[in-house]
Amino acid sequence: MVKINENLKKIISDNSFIKVMALTNKYKKDSPNKEVISLSIGDVTIPIPEKVVDVMLDTLNKQKYSDTFKGYGSSSGYDFLKKKILENEYGNLNFTLDEIYISNGTKIDCINILELFTNDAKVLISNISYPIYLNGSLVLNKNIYTFPLKEEDNFIPQVPNNHYDIIFLCNPNNPIGNCYNYETLKKWVDYALKENAIIIYDNVYEDFIGGDLPHSIYEIENAKKVAIEFRSFSKSLSFSGIRCSYYILPNEIYPNVNELWKERTINRFNGVNYVTQVGAEAFYLDEVQDIIKGNIGYYLENAKLLRTGLLKNGFKIWGGENSPYIWVKIKENITSWQVFELYLTKLDVVVTPGIIFGNAGDKYFRVSALGKRKDIIKAIERITRYYEKNN
Ligand SMILES: Cc1ncc(COP(=O)(O)O)c(C=O)c1O
Numbered sequence: 001m002v003k004i005n006e007n008l009k010k011i012i013s014d015n016s017f018i019k020v021m022a023l024t025n026k027y028k029k030d031s032p033n034k035e036v037i038s039l040s041i042g043d044v045t046i047p048i049p050e051k052v053v054d055v056m057l058d059t060l061n062k063q064k065y066s067d068t069f070k071g072y073g074s075s076s077g078y079d080f081l082k083k084k085i086l087e088n089e090y091g092n093l094n095f096t097l098d099e100i101y102i103s104n105g106t107k108i109d110c111i112n113i114l115e116l117f118t119n120d121a122k123v124l125i126s127n128i129s130y131p132i133y134l135n136g137s138l139v140l141n142k143n144i145y146t147f148p149l150k151e152e153d154n155f156i157p158q159v160p161n162n163h164y165d166i167i168f169l170c171n172p173n174n175p176i177g178n179c180y181n182y183e184t185l186k187k188w189v190d191y192a193l194k195e196n197a198i199i200i201y202d203n204v205y206e207d208f209i210g211g212d213l214p215h216s217i218y219e220i221e222n223a224k225k226v227a228i229e230f231r232s233f234s235k236s237l238s239f240s241g242i243r244c245s246y247y248i249l250p251n252e253i254y255p256n257v258n259e260l261w262k263e264r265t266i267n268r269f270n271g272v273n274y275v276t277q278v279g280a281e282a283f284y285l286d287e288v289q290d291i292i293k294g295n296i297g298y299y300l301e302n303a304k305l306l307r308t309g310l311l312k313n314g315f316k317i318w319g320g321e322n323s324p325y326i327w328v329k330i331k332e333n334i335t336s337w338q339v340f341e342l343y344l345t346k347l348d349v350v351v352t353p354g355i356i357f358g359n360a361g362d363k364y365f366r367v368s369a370l371g372k373r374k375d376i377i378k379a380i381e382r383i384t385r386y387y388e389k390n391n
Helices: 017-030 050-064 079-089 106-116 132-139 182-195 257-268 274-282 286-312 336-347 373-390
Strands: 100-103 122-127 143-148 166-170 198-202 227-232 245-248 317-319 325-329 364-368
Touching: 017 336, 050 274, 050 286, 079 100, 079 274, 100 106, 106 132, 106 198, 106 227, 106 245, 106 257, 122 132, 132 143, 166 182, 182 198, 286 317, 286 325, 286 373, 336 364, 336 373
Parallel strands: 122 143, 122 166, 166 198, 198 227
Antiparallel strands: 100 245, 227 245, 317 325, 325 364
């Protein structure tokens, strides 16, 4: 009998978003009169700008005429979108069209890229991280090492003393919500240069970064030799349902790396659909950029309200200034599933238990600012009322 991939069993866990949803749905069913507010949302809630939808509809409409119909496109994306991204996001970095790939989601891209490397490569993942890094690596039977993110380091991943080959870094970080500054990011680039290691740099929340902080790892000198950067239109353009992402695989990583990877991509993928790529290109229209700035501003204002509310209630918190996520220390002496249950049943508020991001996160929970303003305000009011009574 055929054998199943046993590695799949390694990712079955009781600490997952599936459980958060199942428990929330059960609670809603059992208490139909309660108004449950979710601060666990990892998805955007503002819809796609109308102009982008109109451009896409127009493009779709043209698919019924033989002279404007498009079949298979390039597996790594259309040049018109690649050029737009390189000009707007990586202006003076001189990447060529061969170094950028248009794809259908960073979630799948950041794991697919592991096919570039041998299975004995030592993969380093922080304990407290976006769960896909670990789960994706487990299914591929990679040689995985983990290290805890610590409160005493403000949850900034510290450069190790030992050798690793591949390092997953997420900036702005999900779930902590914090960001690297130039100095901390340089330490990782220097480590990778010294160790001949590769950084898989997940930068899907780049649009939330403000102030004097690196927007791309390639702002750090020589990062082109060691980093593969991933970005997505999911959060910025509300394309989480449409699906469009991109990544930069610099030629300097390895001789002929893009010849090899292009061949692999042709063999595995027929490209993101044309209509979606035209929609993604419209992201860069001035009128759309104005709307996007407004949307990001709205989420960041939500985050500010959450931060203020949590601080007022005496919580210790991280993030939420350049990211839609806030990492919160549990005040009671209970686990993150217990705090989840406490807030669900006493406040009708859903938070994400920290243990979902690794067992080092069990004293914390994550809240998200991606929801609607009125819900954010109500959730803070409920938390405040609860602690006024119970303090
Ligand atoms: C850190 C991080 N990376 C990647 C993704 C997924 O991005 P995409 O929608 O492009 O697959 C998410 C989505 O929540 C995320 O939080």
